[in-house]
Amino acid sequence: MLEIQNLTKVYGKVKAVDNVSFLVPGGQVGILLGPNGAGKSTIIKSIAxxxxxxxxxxxxxxxxxxMEAKKIFAYVPEIPAMFEALTVREHVEYIRKAYNSQVSDDEIEFILKRFELWDKQDKLGNELSKGMMQKVSICCALAIKPKVIMLDEPMVGLDPQAIKELKEVITELKGFGVTVLISTHMLEMVEGLWDIMFVMQKGHIIGSYRKEDVGNKELEDLFFEMTGGGK
Structure with a gap:
């Protein structure tokens, strides 16, 4: 479960986020939506x-x-940051040891192969493309076996195969009871994944929908219905 209560962030005289509260239950996928400047990134960074x-x-x-919460929480940022002198495998091992993760060598191998990084383990951080850095960041997050995982625009820069794998991973995590929060503007990418959506505008949560309550309505239609926009 991920619970946000009365979160407020002020920059100077500007309230970037104003008294925001929401909850994503365990085993569900929450989607945080909103236009640029709505406050999504501020909320994500505050949670992290x-x-x-x-x-x-x-x-x-x-x-x-x-510390207890941090041990069970994983974060995949929009812009991944790599250690230039560490290899792909060393990034994963660093996280594994930092969190004292019980993930096995076989599980690490499976994760790396799944995201087509097994044959790229020896590549250094400064040799990686944006998409590869994103995949390493995802693998590092999965290596700690989190109970709550937050992903900020996770599909930007990924190739179609990696997007497919990530969607399957998110579905599997949900089945294991993991709480997932995704911040995105790519509505079509999360169409089949979400359980509850929160829409932000000007630093506020202006409303939410539960998938079980809206039938077959598309996510894009629900978003524009709430924001008053149009296609």
Whole structure:
């Protein structure tokens, strides 16, 4: 479970996020939507612990800033950052040891092969394309076997095969009871994945929909219905 309570972030005299609250239950996929400047990135960075903020973030009932919460939380940023002098495999091993992960060598092999990185294990961080860095970031997140995972525009830069694999991974994580939050503007990419959507506008959550309540309505139609926009 991921719970946000009264989250507020102020830059100078500007409230980028104003008293936002929402919850993604365990085993469900939440989608955070909104136009540029709506406050999505601020919320994502606040949840990840990268920004100081008012309000609370709770991960499986634990305070978001606590070490216990951080051990079960994974974050895939929109712009992945690699260590230039570490190889692909060393990035994964670094995360594995930092989190004292119980993931096995066979599981690491499976993850790397799944995202077509097995034969690229020895490539250095400064040799990777944006798409490859994104895949390494995803593999590192999966290597800790998180109970809550947050992905910020995870499909930008990925090739079609990697997008397909990531969608399958998200579905599998959901089946294992993992909480997933995805921030994106690529509505078509998450159409078949979401359980609950939250729409942001000008620093506020202006509404939400649960998939079970909207029947066969498409995500794009629901988004524009709430924001008053159009195709």
């Amino acid at each position: 612990g990268l920004l100081r903020h008012d309000g609370q973030v709770r991960i499986c009932g634990l305070p978001g800033r606590s």
